[in-house]
Amino acid sequence: MMRERRDIRKGFRTDPIPHEVLLRVLEAAHTAPSVGHSQPWDFVVIRSAETRRTMHELAQKQREAYAKSLPKGRAKQFKELKIEAILDTPVNIVVTADPTRGGRHTLGRHTQPQMAPYSSALAVENLWLAARAEGLGVGWVSFFDEREMVRALGLPEHLEVVAYLCVGYVDEFPEEPELMQAGWSQRRPLAWVVHEETYGRRALPGEAPHDLLSETVASIRPLDAKALGEAWERQKRMTKPAGALGMLEIISAQLSGLSRVCPPPIPEPAAVAIFAGDHGVHAQGVTPWPQEVTTQMVANFLGGGAVCNAFANQVGAEVCVIDVGVAGDLPATPGLLPRKVRPGTDDLSVGPAMSREEAIAAIEVGIETARDLVAAGNKALLTGEMGIANTTVSAALISVFTGVDPAEVTGRGTGINDETHARKVEVVRRALELHQPDPADPIGVLAAIGGLEHAAIVGLLLGGASLRTPVILDGVSAGAAALVARAIAPEALSACIAGHRSAEPGHVAALNKLGLRPLVDLDLRLGEGTGALLALPLVQSAARAMHEVATFDSAGVTEK
Ligand SMILES: Cc1cc2nc3c(=O)[nH]c(=O)nc-3n(C[C@H](O)[C@H](O)[C@H](O)COP(=O)(O)O)c2cc1C
Incomplete structure (x- = not known):
């Protein structure tokens, strides 16, 4: 029964619910467990078309506000979703919680006042299961301002609304959640x-x-050979000269091999994961920017004022900011994932940047982020990062994994003068001499000379690859992280697409070693995921062409 319960929004019949059936359902709800046996619920059964119309209007208003708040990639999907069945069902049930019921000394609620609405939520679950057993569909609607709802329904002000449920007979219950079927989650x-x-x-x-x-x-596997083969075959039959889409043909074949289907899913919606961290090596004067700028820029990303936000808006991607190791404190803000492993690394030029355990913990932050974003319905992940002094770290990592001299892979980052650049090269050289990092021990390398955001990007790449989701790499830090990821799991590269080539010299060395060709080459050197964001529409176009371009046979076009 639990497996077969579904949230239903479509396919309701209009036939009424007999009183005895509704009574059984409400009795089931009323047997729910509750804090201190306070039974804080009430059930308001609404049948009036007028009340339902009022509630429908309120829900519509919230729906529009929510749609406006979504990234374009998500909004497109949301437009197709039905999120309530207020007017399509004969009965709506409002489930409330009375936080005062049972008096002052309700057992258990004294420590946790939220236990009252939790208890009412359990009554909802009972109701839902009992309704399922009766062949009744239930759709929970939370697109309401709770206080507005209390007023519209004329409820006593001291009550909390826990659920607004649309109930009616349906002919069938889908096997999977409707949101899953729609690719939303x-x-x-x-x-x-x-x-x-x-x-x-x-x-x-x-x-x-x-x-x-x-x-x-x-769980990382190579590209699927069958889907890859089908993709190459399809490319040949599409109404265009063979190979005319250049790199995009390679990308679409890669997407097919990765997803194991041809044509591959269009990588939309997409999210850029911007990992932020600070660096002890900042103390060596490798950049003129104060360390606080990391924290300040994170606030800027969250406020929507950075370049990554503008680009994400343009290409319809979600911006997800992860504090994996910012030195300063960041207040809880929507869009910020607080996952601080430690407040910045130690100075890698005088000792290890972090411990092995911390490096692994930061990688795991990246894996968890990939899992969260993919489970939330994202079909492409983009890397982004913020960390004052992190190009020094990237240069050190790239030098270790490519064997190229620090002088050739250390760039000017945000734009430093000759003197600072010389110091930066020297710092990288000193760190490598001090630690003698062994590229065969990638976690050890990260611990000795890495950054928390680099480690987290490694995790994002591994996580994306294990979930067979494409990861579009941004600039030099992503390149450095990809080298580490490759040393941990060579097949992880099969999920990676190089979004752009940054102006940092180390990035070229990294891309060459990785054998990746960047899609965009515009001398960008900003980070924040900006290059990956610009590349996103190219990757999406590559997949879309596979879906929408006719084949010679289907279009009746003569081949040469
Ligand atoms: C607390 C809560 C609030 C929900 N609010 C809504 C809602 O406003 N609109 C909607 O379409 N579904 C809503 N749902 C239904 C969920 O989308 C649904 O439970 C989820 O997708 C899993 O599907 P399933 O219930 O069929 O297993 C809500 C579910 C819960 C538990």
Whole structure:
């Protein structure tokens, strides 16, 4: 029954619900557990067309506001979604919670006042399951301003509305959530959310605990040869000269091999994950920018005022900012994932930047971010980063993995003078001499000379590859991270697309070593995911062409 319960918005019949059926459903709701046995719920059964029209208008207003708040890639998808069935169902039920019920000394609620609405939510679940058993569909609508709802329904002001439910008979219950069927979201596997003894020690009952990194690496597979072959075949049959789409043909074949289907899904919606961290090496004077700028720019990303925001708006992508190691404190803000492993690294020119455990923890932040963004329905991930002094770290990483001398891979970052540049090269050289990093031990390299945002990008790449989702790389930091990821799991590169070539010299060395050809080459040297964002429409176009371009046979065009 639990597996077959569904949230229903479509396909309601208009036939009324017999009183005895509705009574059984409400009785089931009323047997729910509750804090201190306070039974804080009330059920308001609404049948009036007029009240339902009023509620429908309120929900419509919220729907429009929500649609406006979405990135374009998401808004397109949302337009097709039905999110309520207020007018299509014979009965609507409002479930409330009375936070004062049971008096002052309600057992259990004294420590956690939220237990009252939680109890009412359990009543909703009972109602939902009982309705399913009766063949009744239930659709939960939360597109309301809660206080506006209380007023519109004439409810006592001290009540909280927990749920607004649309109930009616349906002919069938879909096997999967409607949001999943629409590609809006994916189901998270149980193994992601069960922890043994301590948080992070994931294990299903009866299984040995596994660490996230090894599990992720173990699930990375090469491109699917069959889908790849189909893609090349299809390219040949599309109404254009063979090879005329150049690099885009390679990209669309890669997307097919990655997704195991041809044509591949269009990588939309997409999200750019901007990992932010600070660097102890800043103390060596490798940049004229004060360290606080990292924190300030994160606030700018969240406020929507940075270049990445403008580009993300243009290409319809979501901006997700992750504090994996900013030195300053960041207030909780929508769009910010607080995942600080530590407040900045230590100075890599005098000792290890971080411990091995911290490097792994930062990689895991990246893996978790990939999981979250993909489960939330994103079909492409873009790398972004912010961290004053992080091009010094990128140069050091690139030098280790490419074997190219620090003088050739250390660039001018945000635009430094000759003197600072010479110092920067010297700092990188000193760090490499001090640590003698071994490229065969990529985690050790990250710990010695890496950055928290670099490690997190490594995780994003590994996570994206394990979920068979394309990852568009931004600039030099992403290039450095891709070298580390490749050393951990060579097949991870099969998910990577080089978004652009940055003006940083190290980036060329990294891309050459990785064998990746960048899509955009505009002398950008900003970071923040800007180059990857510009490349996104190219990647999407490559996939779309596979879907929409006719073949010679279907269009009746003569081949040469
Ligand atoms: C607290 C809560 C609020 C919800 N609000 C809405 C809503 O406003 N509109 C909607 O279409 N679905 C809403 N849903 C339904 C979810 O989208 C649905 O439960 C989810 O996609 C999983 O699908 P399933 O219930 O069929 O398994 C809500 C569900 C819950 C639990």
